[in-house]
Amino acid sequence: MFLRALFIIVSLWSFSQAEMFQTVPEANATLIQSGKDKYACPNCGMHLVKFYKTSHTHENHQYCSIHCLYEATQGVIPTDAKVVDTITLELIDVKKAFYVVGSKMRGTMTRTSSYAFGSEKEALTFVSDNGGKVMNFEAAYAVAAEDFPKDFGKQATAPTVIPVIKIEVPKDAKCPICGMFVAKYPQWVAMFEGEKTFYFDGVKDMMKYAFARKLSSDKFYVSNYYTLAKLEASKAFYVIGANVYGPMGSELIPFETQEEAQNFARDHNGQKVITFDEITEAMVKSL
Numbered sequence: 660m661f662l663r664a665l666f667i668i669v670s671l672w673s674f675s676q677a678e679m680f681q682t683v684p685e686a687n688a689t690l691i692q693s694g695k696d697k698y699a700c701p702n703c704g705m706h707l708v709k710f711y712k713t714s715h716t717h718e719n720h721q722y723c724s725i726h727c728l729y730e731a732t733q734g735v736i737p738t739d740a741k742v743v744d745t746i747t748l749e750l751i752d753v754k755k756a757f758y759v760v761g762s763k764m765r766g767t768m769t770r771t772s773s774y775a776f777g778s779e780k781e782a783l784t785f786v787s788d789n790g791g792k793v794m795n796f797e798a799a800y801a802v803a804a805e806d807f808p809k810d811f812g813k814q815a816t817a818p819t820v821i822p823v824i825k826i827e828v829p830k831d832a833k834c835p836i837c838g839m840f841v842a843k844y845p846q847w848v849a850m851f852e853g854e855k856t857f858y859f860d861g862v863k864d865m866m867k868y869a870f871a872r873k874l875s876s877d878k879f880y881v882s883n884y885y886t887l888a889k890l891e892a893s894k895a896f897y898v899i900g901a902n903v904y905g906p907m908g909s910e911l912i913p914f915e916t917q918e919e920a921q922n923f924a925r926d927h928n929g930q931k932v933i934t935f936d937e938i939t940e941a942m943v944k945s946l
């Protein structure tokens with residue numbers, strides 16, 4: 660039983676980390692926290708080895724990203740912070756780092772990515788390969804601050820007049836795919852109700868879970884993006900390619916009716932509205 664659980668964890672781990680630029684072999688990661696919290700961002704719960712290249716330290720904590728550092732420091736620029744050098748993978752003083760912000764490499768907890776380099780030359784090489792702008796820590800922190808309200812559309816929840824039945828997420832529930840605390844992002848909550856219930860921070864991770872285990876659709880639930888109402892995943896309509904991003908980036912955004920989905924797609928540059936059965940594994944991997 661234990662071995663089986665371990666196998667599942669290991670396969671999920673390798674399955675989901677395959678294409679992430681942020682991930683490094685654990686042996687190459689410097690982790691400053693100890694005990695059971697060693698691997699988790701204290702702000703969002705995400706796994707620090709998986710998101711290592713964007714990791715920042717401050718006081719005795721290690722955060723997954725400048726985004727979580729910003730959230731934890733509440734806009735007071737920390738002077739003791741360190742960041743991972745994308746090339747050497749060592750922790751360096753943020754005051755000496757050259758940040759590349761807004762490259763095509765994916766961000767952690769934000770759509771505007773931020774990667775740090777100990778040498779300006781390396782930063783410029785990265786820019787010529789991947790785009791983005793070189794700036795210092797204070798400027799990168801300011802970008803994180805500016806992006807903060809936009810990320811995840813936290814503030815965008817529509818007021819609901821009729822009480823809706825929502826997916827209730829236990830406070831400590833973590834997404835089995837990415838390790839994030841799910842309750843923090845109610846708009847994106849998805850769920851699998853099997854012998855054991857699992858919660859996800861978005862439809863994308865829910866589908867990764869479903870495809871990896873070949874699970875049938877009838878035990879999956881998603882949240883209507885507008886109302887947060889709990890929907891049967893198999894009956895919802897999903898917008899892909901929109902300019903609204905979940906905690907893990909591009910998402911499949913669920914709605915109860917096709918009309919709602921089409922309206923949202925029109926307002927947010929959505930590429931397409933699809934049904935549950937039209938979601939493919941390749942599509943999920945490409946998001």
Ligand SMILES: [Zn+2]
Nearest residue numbers: 700703723727
């Ligand atoms: Zn975090």
Ligand SMILES: [Zn+2]
Nearest residue numbers: 834837860864
């Ligand atoms: Zn997740």
